[in-house]
Amino acid sequence: MTTAPRIDTDAVRPVEPGPAPAAPPTASRLKPESFTAGIKAVVGLVGLFAIWELAVFIFDFPKYLLVGPISAFEELFTNPGYFAVNALTTLQEGLAGFALGTALGVLCGALLYYASFLRPFLYPALIAIDTIPKVALAPLFIVWFGFGFESKAFVAMAIAFFPLVINTFDGLNSVPHELQDLARINRASKLKKMMKIDFIYALPSIFTGAKISISLAVGGAVVGEFIAGSKGLGYVILLANSQVDLPSMFAAFIVLAAIALLLFFIIDLISKKLLPWKNYTK
Amino acid sequence: MTTDYAISVNNVGKTYTSRDGQENVVLKGLDFHVNPGEFVSIVGQSGSGKTTLLNTISGLQEASEGEILIRGREISAALKDIGMVFQSPVLLPWRNNLDNVLLPLEFRDAVTSESKDHAMELLQMVGLGEKATRYSYELSGGMQQRVAICRALVSRPEILLMDEPFGALDAMTRDSMNFEIQRIWRRTGCSVLFVTHSISEAVWLADRVVVVGDRPGRIVADVKVDIERPRAKEHKFSENFASYVAEIESHIGVTAGIS
Numbered sequence: 001m002t003t004a005p006r007i008d009t010d011a012v013r014p015v016e017p018g019p020a021p022a023a024p025p026t027a028s029r030l031k032p033e034s035f036t037a038g039i040k041a042v043v044g045l046v047g048l049f050a051i052w053e054l055a056v057f058i059f060d061f062p063k064y065l066l067v068g069p070i071s072a073f074e075e076l077f078t079n080p081g082y083f084a085v086n087a088l089t090t091l092q093e094g095l096a097g098f099a100l101g102t103a104l105g106v107l108c109g110a111l112l113y114y115a116s117f118l119r120p121f122l123y124p125a126l127i128a129i130d131t132i133p134k135v136a137l138a139p140l141f142i143v144w145f146g147f148g149f150e151s152k153a154f155v156a157m158a159i160a161f162f163p164l165v166i167n168t169f170d171g172l173n174s175v176p177h178e179l180q181d182l183a184r185i186n187r188a189s190k191l192k193k194m195m196k197i198d199f200i201y202a203l204p205s206i207f208t209g210a211k212i213s214i215s216l217a218v219g220g221a222v223v224g225e226f227i228a229g230s231k232g233l234g235y236v237i238l239l240a241n242s243q244v245d246l247p248s249m250f251a252a253f254i255v256l257a258a259i260a261l262l263l264f265f266i267i268d269l270i271s272k273k274l275l276p277w278k279n280y281t282k
Numbered sequence: 283m284t285t286d287y288a289i290s291v292n293n294v295g296k297t298y299t300s301r302d303g304q305e306n307v308v309l310k311g312l313d314f315h316v317n318p319g320e321f322v323s324i325v326g327q328s329g330s331g332k333t334t335l336l337n338t339i340s341g342l343q344e345a346s347e348g349e350i351l352i353r354g355r356e357i358s359a360a361l362k363d364i365g366m367v368f369q370s371p372v373l374l375p376w377r378n379n380l381d382n383v384l385l386p387l388e389f390r391d392a393v394t395s396e397s398k399d400h401a402m403e404l405l406q407m408v409g410l411g412e413k414a415t416r417y418s419y420e421l422s423g424g425m426q427q428r429v430a431i432c433r434a435l436v437s438r439p440e441i442l443l444m445d446e447p448f449g450a451l452d453a454m455t456r457d458s459m460n461f462e463i464q465r466i467w468r469r470t471g472c473s474v475l476f477v478t479h480s481i482s483e484a485v486w487l488a489d490r491v492v493v494v495g496d497r498p499g500r501i502v503a504d505v506k507v508d509i510e511r512p513r514a515k516e517h518k519f520s521e522n523f524a525s526y527v528a529e530i531e532s533h534i535g536v537t538a539g540i541s
């Protein structure tokens with residue numbers, strides 16, 4: 001969809017946006033389906049770990065190349081504090097970047113839609129900015145914002161921003177022309193039309209963008225930590241790398257994936273709560 | 283004198299200019315009037331400019347030539363007198379039916395407890411009083427269109443513009459909607475401009491059928507339908523009715539979109 005560069009922290013991307021395992025469903029009649037879906041998701045996850053462990057066992061990989069989930073979890077549970085503290089750092093950076101990126105992205109998407117006279121100028125410029133790999137911007141942000149929290153949050157923001165611009169614009173752009181006509185015939189003010197029709201209409205699309213952005217934002221924070229970090233999961237991975245400590249590295253991957261997955265499902269849950277009509281239409 | 287008309291379309295033309303500067307004359311020299319409380323059907327081939335005509339009357343588009351007067355006044359001053367029904371109901375899925383009906387009044391900052399009662403009465407009039415707090419996904423297509431009609435009527439417009447409102451409905455639902463609209467029109471007393479592809483629907487509903495010809499869109503016939511009211515299903519099988527249909531068909535030429 002967007003040309004956002006693929007970051008090498010693939011582990012943070014939730015593979016399938018399936019229904020939330022334990023999410024309390026909005027409509028009671030959805031309950032059994034989402035319950036079995038949850039069970040299936042858990043089975044799939046356990047299966048993945050089993051195959052991984054089995055592969056490591058069968059092919060007998062040396063410990064400096066690949067370790068199984070069991071040693072990764074072992075590492076995780078022997079040093080839970082270490083991972084928790086660093087996960088919290090990455091989570092905070094990612095969330096701050098996501099919040100900022102979402103606010104800015106929605107604003108830009110709305111500007112792109114409403115200020116149609118600006119569109120010919122704005123759109124190519126945005127695309128141009130988007131073609132820059134955000135990872136490449138990370139060193140610049142460190143020059144600008146220092147080695148601390150801010151620079152990572154800004155890398156996360158830069159990456160999270162774009163899906164929201166596009167999806168906000170698309171959402172607003174898909175408002176049926178009949179509704180536009182209805183607003184005009186009834187002399188609706190621009191603000192009224194925005195609040196009563198446009199934004200609510202665009203919300204599902206905005207949430208789609210947010211679901212893409214949230215894992216990108218966590219990835220962005222990790223990239224920032226790779227470049228200049230003294231804490232966070234990116235730093236944990238780098239440190240493990242220098243010490244050839246693969247259990248620690250894989251433990252960090254698992255925590256990252258868990259964070260991204262959790263955030264994804266939280267957004268999914270909010271969108272289901274906020275947009276109950278989406279459960280029925282289409 | 284013109285003030286006696288609900289709608290006056292005076293020598294109206296509409297030309298679209300495409301990006302490469304090509305001119306597309308869609309309407310030319312349209313001249314007709316709608317009396318207060320009159321029901322006028324508009325038929326014509328696809329692309330002849332019927333929607334464009336309605337849009338210029340509602341003020342959504344500007345005419346390139348001529349003028350349109352709503353009760354003797356410029357459109358810009360008369361917008362509030364117009365209600366519009368589209369081919370698809372386009373209800374807001376996050377609002378219940380009553381709130382969907384109230385939307386135009388919210389746009390105008392005119393929601394009062396009295397207007398809420400009125401919206402409720404409208405829903406009752408179309409037989410959906412019990413569905414007021416239900417959502418559009420719980421309704422059939424015909425029911426949704428009835429809600430859309432209530433939405434068009436909630437501001438008590440004197441003019442109702444309908445653009446193929448029943449085009450997406452099956453034949454049976456369409457028949458019952460025709461009865462419905464006749465009843466609504468008689469009760470509200472508003473003037474109706476009703477665009478349709480079905481000639482029999484046009485004749486059955488209307489006091490007059492205006493035939494719009496193709497390229498450029500112009501009026502090729504204005505047929506007064508003298509069938510007593512209220513009309514019943516039997517009227518569709520009368521000789522009188524058949525001759526009206528035949529006459530209008532001959533004006534449209536070819537066998538365009540007969541349902």
Ligand SMILES: Nc1ncnc2c1ncn2[C@@H]1O[C@H](COP(=O)(O)OP(=O)(O)OP(=O)(O)O)[C@@H](O)[C@H]1O
Pocket residue numbers: 298306308326327328329330331332333334335
């Ligand atoms: N915004 C526009 N720009 C340029 N041309 C247009 C525009 N809207 C309509 N037209 C042209 O005007 C002509 C008439 O269109 P219009 O939609 O009014 O026809 P119609 O009679 O309503 O057709 P239908 O019965 O299929 O709904 C068509 O040839 C169409 O291509």
Ligand SMILES: [Mg+2]
Pocket residue numbers: 332333334445
């Ligand atoms: Mg049309």
